[in-house]
Amino acid sequence: MKEIQDLLALAISQPAMSDQLQLAEQDSVMVPDCIDFTLQRFTYEKPLPVEDVAMVVYEPAKNGKAAAIELRYCVSGNRYCTNPGCTDQLCSDGKKSEDCKEKKSSVDLITVRFQPLFIQGLQKGNTSTTFTIFEASAKKKPFVKTIQPCTKSKAVLEQMVHHNYEGVLKNIFLQSRALDLLLYSSDQFIQNDTEERYGCRFLTQLEDREKITKARNILLEQLDSPITIRDLARRVAMNECYLKKGFKAVYGTTIYDYFQKERMEKARGLLYEKGLSVSEVAIMMGYSCISHFSTAFKKHTGLKPCELLFR
Incomplete structure (x- = not known):
């Protein structure tokens, strides 16, 4: 819950407005030895100024455990239809999703946590990786860095929310998209200056x-x-x-x-x-x-x- 409030505080310029949000949908998927994926979709009635934001949460290797990385996103623009017969792609009366009159504006909170064993596997045989860059920047301390989701990241997030895969195929799909997010956020991590975002580096x-x-x-x-x-x-x-x-x-x-x-x-x-x-x-x-x-x-x-x- 604390993580949600931290992210919403950055996405919504007026904190009190976050009280308007109502949880409409949630999903949680654990791909063994790989990632944990969670989705929480909130709807709201009154106009709500939402800015797309993302967080990179890094936990360095400690006590024999590999480093862990968590990506958190708050994105607006997705829609949720109140008609049970509708899906995200097609309205129950045959109309295109964007033309459905029963839809409500929504805010999607998406979290992808890479499990330590998976990170450890990616690092094998590499001495100059994105994770080494994380450690150099963080001086081997836990940290959180906020970035603006790039266009490619938001496209991937859209795919992760709107897909028709089930079972093992769903796990494979989410794992592949999660790696895309890690790649794109790593590029931004290297280029982005946090001091410009917050005005204070600490x-x-x-x-x-x-x-x-x-x-x-x-x-x-x-x-x-x-x-x-x-x-x-x-x-x-x-x-x-x-x-x-x-x-x-x-x-x-x-x-x-x-x-x-x-x-x-x-x-x-x-x-x-x-x-x-x-x-x-x-x-x-x-x-x-x-x-x-x-x-x-x-x-x-x-x-x-x-x-x-x-x-």
Whole structure:
């Protein structure tokens, strides 16, 4: 679940919008001694700005185990039809897939994990491989790097989602397409400069990205009790400057603005859905002064709390 949220946070510029997603389809395939493939397809009702993104997750060889590589993709544009008689290629009434009126926009999350034994087999007899390049770049530490899926990669992903193979043939097909993805992403890995993508090179390290995620989780867990950036940085063991810069790079907004937005969204729910009074919600959100809460709420929603109650 954490991996999904990390990927969606990059694909969707406004994190709160990811709550609109509804799981419509999922598939999981394990090709023995080769790859693990998973697909999760989400649909949504309201317009949702989605950017195609990909992650390369690398785990170096450790304790006698070979290195492991995981490719994660979030791509938009595929469609899911609500009519059970339809397939991805052909609508039940004979129309072409793209003309089906019952379809919904979707977001596909696709993960391909190469098992250590498979990676070890690819490395035999080679001293200058893509994986050596990974290790040189990561200094033999686990890391995550984000890239833009190239046109060839997106074409392969489309094939992996829309195919008619079953059984052993499905395993062979997915394995062959997975190798294509590994080849294309390796080319991008060598050429892509992560600092251009995030604006801060330290986020290529998995450990630092996890600290940013931990900071966000702390904010969400205590929306009723504001925390200073200094205390937040101390709790996640990260430099304040790095925390502020990294948080904005990952979530597209400052720590304070993110906290206030989520805080006011929770307040909106308590007022509108739970039917609590303005004073009750203000206290629950950690405000000692109702007027301060009202001002913050109007700045975020455009309405005073009392106005929301009468809508």
